Amino acid sequence: MHMQNQVLAILLLDIVGSTQFVQKVGARRAAEWLQYHDRLTRNLLYKFNGREIDRSDGFMLSFTSTIDAVNFALYYQMTVPIKTRLQARIGFHWGEIVEVTQSESFVLANAKRIELEGVSKNIAARTMSVCAPGQVLLTKQAFNTIKNQTNYYTPKGTRYACVGLYRFKGVREPQVIYAVGLHINDLQPPPSSEKAKRIGGAKKIKSRHRDKKVIEWIMYLLPRLAIISTAYITYIIWPFLSNKGARELWGIKGFGWVDGVNYIGHIIKCIILGAPL
Numbered sequence: 001m002h003m004q005n006q007v008l009a010i011l012l013l014d015i016v017g018s019t020q021f022v023q024k025v026g027a028r029r030a031a032e033w034l035q036y037h038d039r040l041t042r043n044l045l046y047k048f049n050g051r052e053i054d055r056s057d058g059f060m061l062s063f064t065s066t067i068d069a070v071n072f073a074l075y076y077q078m079t080v081p082i083k084t085r086l087q088a089r090i091g092f093h094w095g096e097i098v099e100v101t102q103s104e105s106f107v108l109a110n111a112k113r114i115e116l117e118g119v120s121k122n123i124a125a126r127t128m129s130v131c132a133p134g135q136v137l138l139t140k141q142a143f144n145t146i147k148n149q150t151n152y153y154t155p156k157g158t159r160y161a162c163v164g165l166y167r168f169k170g171v172r173e174p175q176v177i178y179a180v181g182l183h184i185n186d187l188q189p190p191p192s193s194e195k196a197k198r199i200g201g202a203k204k205i206k207s208r209h210r211d212k213k214v215i216e217w218i219m220y221l222l223p224r225l226a227i228i229s230t231a232y233i234t235y236i237i238w239p240f241l242s243n244k245g246a247r248e249l250w251g252i253k254g255f256g257w258v259d260g261v262n263y264i265g266h267i268i269k270c271i272i273l274g275a276p277l
Helices: 018-025 027-047 066-084 104-108 119-129 140-144 214-242 244-250 257-273
Strands: 002-015 051-055 058-063 088-101 114-117 136-139 159-168 175-181 196-200
Touching: 002 027, 002 066, 002 119, 018 027, 027 051, 027 058, 027 066, 051 114, 058 066, 058 088, 066 088, 066 136, 066 175, 088 119, 088 140, 114 119, 119 136, 119 159, 119 175, 119 196, 136 140, 140 175, 214 257
Parallel strands: 088 136
Antiparallel strands: 002 058, 002 088, 051 058, 088 114, 136 175, 159 175, 159 196
């Protein structure tokens, strides 16, 4: 056995609802489908220079570069759930870890060759546990190593947002958590979970104007255009509605309150100008 200290990006990937999936389709069919999922995941892992540490209802992976971990996570969420119809949550942390390499005799007895020990592994696991399905979260320590970094593989439009301060079960210091994604929905703060309590941060993350995509601009402008249109239409038809004779001529009922509004407006105007009522 050999132990050494390493500084790594430790990434936890968890398939959401894996137990229900096995119960629904049966053990044999689930095994075939999960093997297909794992093959796709491992192909991405090799592409982004990652290393598989463990596998259960997901994966524990390590990367020597945070940008590789980000690219792996984003490409996974962009491709694997579409092909497998299985959703996953991904969280990772950058920190010091003890890497244990088991002796060959234990490996021959089916022990894992590489194991990771230390609180960094727990922080990565807690970060993953608070994720919403399809989301990618990372700690402040991981974010600080990647500010403004991209490479050839980084998807265009990748965005980061601080989603809040969380207190993790078993971890002494609260952790500032960031989200990374391509859409504003990927960046929304997740609520507390069983092992992570949210103790601060914005309730909702909004896109900066320079980051907005077409659909986000549409959703941003529609309510504002509706308000402007309503105000303009009201401005146009208000003189007509204020004319009691015109309303009676056209048989328009239910707008008697307009006279009251105009009267109140007249009183306020007189008070401001000091004119007699």
